Amino acid sequence: xxxxxxxxLLSPHTDADFFLITxxxxxxxxxxxxxxxxxxxxxxxFSKKELQVLYRGFKNExxxxxxxxxxxxxxxxxxxxxxDSSMYAHFLFEAFDTHNNGLVSFxxxxxxxxxxxxxxxxxxxxxxxxxxxxxxxxxxxxxxxTDIMHSIYNMMGKHTYPSMRDSAPKEHVDSFxxxxxxxxxxVVTIEEFLETCxxxxxxxxxxxxxxxxx
Numbered sequence: 735x736x737x738x739x740x741x742x743l744l745s746p747h748t749d750a751d752f753f754l755i756t757x758x759x760x761x762x763x764x765x766x767x768x769x770x771x772x773x774x775x776x777x778x779x780f781s782k783k784e785l786q787v788l789y790r791g792f793k794n795e796x797x798x799x800x801x802x803x804x805x806x807x808x809x810x811x812x813x814x815x816x817x818d819s820s821m822y823a824h825f826l827f828e829a830f831d832t833h834n835n836g837l838v839s840f841x842x843x844x845x846x847x848x849x850x851x852x853x854x855x856x857x858x859x860x861x862x863x864x865x866x867x868x869x870x871x872x873x874x875x876x877x878x879x880t881d882i883m884h885s886i887y888n889m890m891g892k893h894t895y896p897s898m899r900d901s902a903p904k905e906h907v908d909s910f911x912x913x914x915x916x917x918x919x920x921v922v923t924i925e926e927f928l929e930t931c932x933x934x935x936x937x938x939x940x941x942x943x944x945x946x947x948x
Contacts, residue, residue: 770841771785771786774845777841777845777848778844778847778852779851779852779853780848780852788840788843788844788847789840789844792840792843795809800837800838801837801843802836802838803824803827803836806838807824807827810822811823814890814891816891817889818889818891819888819889821881821884821888825881825882825885829861830843832845849861859927859928859941863924863927865882866878866879866882872924873922874927875920875921879907879922880903880904880907884903886903887903910922913930914926916929916930
């Protein structure tokens with residue numbers, strides 16, 4: 735359903751991209767300040783060697799050491815050339831930009847990726863909720879979920895799913911709120927989101943899809 739679709743699109747192709755980086759070898763050539771690396775080992779569920787691999791890949795794509803939203807959108811457009819991924823990339827960028835300064839540093843990237851790939855179920859669900867809560871006010875509205883769903887369908891492209899009805903995004907939003915909005919007040923809180931997701935076997939399976947892919 736719509737919830738599984740949202741979760742599975744959190745980090746498309748992450749496993750393939752970083753396996754390619756890993757296969758290049760020679761990890762000892764990676765340069766990174768030991769203080770920063772040691773700190774990130776404490777903040778994430780990655781080892782030093784894994785962080786070195788990630789850092790080399792990050793610096794190859796972003797030599798300046800930070801990513802702005804335009805660069806993020808450009809990178810993401812390569813994953814989904816069949817559609818318009820700009821709006822979804824915008825929402826995802828805001829979730830990675832934890833300092834709200836318009837830039838994603840390697841530290842920001844590594845911490846979020848650690849949650850998506852190696853975090854506990856609760857950590858992953860909290861991160862997903864933050865992604866869907868576009869104005870970060872602590873609840874998800876129908877308008878926010880509609881914007882998210884439209885961004886996903888735009889990204890996937892019409893010719894990828896030619897039989898998809900124009901009403902599909904609304905149907906996914908309706909399904910999301912029917913399942914999540916327990917007290918029927920028109921918004922989904924983090925408590926409702928966590929409670930419902932943790933009781934749903936399909937959602938729990940989706941949350942494990944990216945475990946230990948690096």
